[in-house]
Amino acid sequence: MIVVMKAQATEEEIRTVVRMVEELEYHANVIRGVERTVIACAGEERGPQHSLAHLEAVSGVERVIPVLKPYKLASREVRPEGSVVDVGGVKIGGRAIIVMAGPCAVESAEQVEQAALAVKRAGAHLLRGGAYKPRTSPYSFQGMEAEGLTLLENAGKKVGLPVVTEIMDPHDIDLFVEHADMLQVGARNAQNFSLLRRLGRIRKPVLLKRGMSTRLEEFLMAAEYVLSEGNPNVVLCERGIRTFETATRNTLDLNAVPMLKQMTHLPVIVDPSHGTGIWSLVKPMALASIAAGADGLLIEVHPKPELALSDGPQQLRPDKFEDLMRAIRPVAEAVGRTL
């Protein structure tokens, strides 16, 4: 259920409703919109919810609406105008298209600095790079781990970009909170519920990537784990799904963009690097993503992709990334966005 407060409801009235919701053993999430506040009531559905419906009689309440979707807090109804997530001052989900870019993996101080300089110069808004890498094989490069986090943080500071990086283990949360501006959950952990719950108890924004075989409803239920623990700062990322097609690494599901936009208020970005696995397909699919309504892009950029320790075939050279940035501007403008 969501309790929609009147536009002129007072703080006292909001507090009273929250208290009444909690007395009914629901968790009250107060969501402050531009015009009005809504209180999303989440909890185990034990019995008839008509007791919440009684709140309509309480002072300051305009309406009580049942949310029929299983993803109560992620549902578009809760915040029809859409959410904006602030990552170190960069706002994802507004009119501006946000681009996060950088190497698949942090490999050395020099490599991550070169990548940071290149993506900053081309106009990226966030630096993204992996320090802890979820590799299919235990014999592949696993990332520089804690040292990589520091190198990424330093490179971001040097060029003036907030940083995004992937967390795999809930035990590392304190370290990540200290060094990163946004924590990525990768496709392989998209339904790691203990990690998601733990990320719900911090305030740092979470970039949740879609699992290779998660349906959109399952994807939103994964986001719901973070939201229901109290962290409202979630951005979704479509990164391709597994299909019968093997010509590309994954099949980038661009249906997901406008579909998610209808289903949820959370910002949605697209990763055409992992979505295609082939550098020459990254630009056309980036353009298509913006045209489909994405709020941003995640692009892998490496100063020398041929020497990359992971995902070499899909990483863009700096000049190709500049070309991509130039090309997306007119598409963004054509769909009423800015870059």
Ligand code: PEP
């Ligand atoms: C990544 O972003 O570097 C990554 C490992 O992607 P995914 O989790 O989408 O495979």
Ligand code: MN
């Ligand atoms: Mn990668």
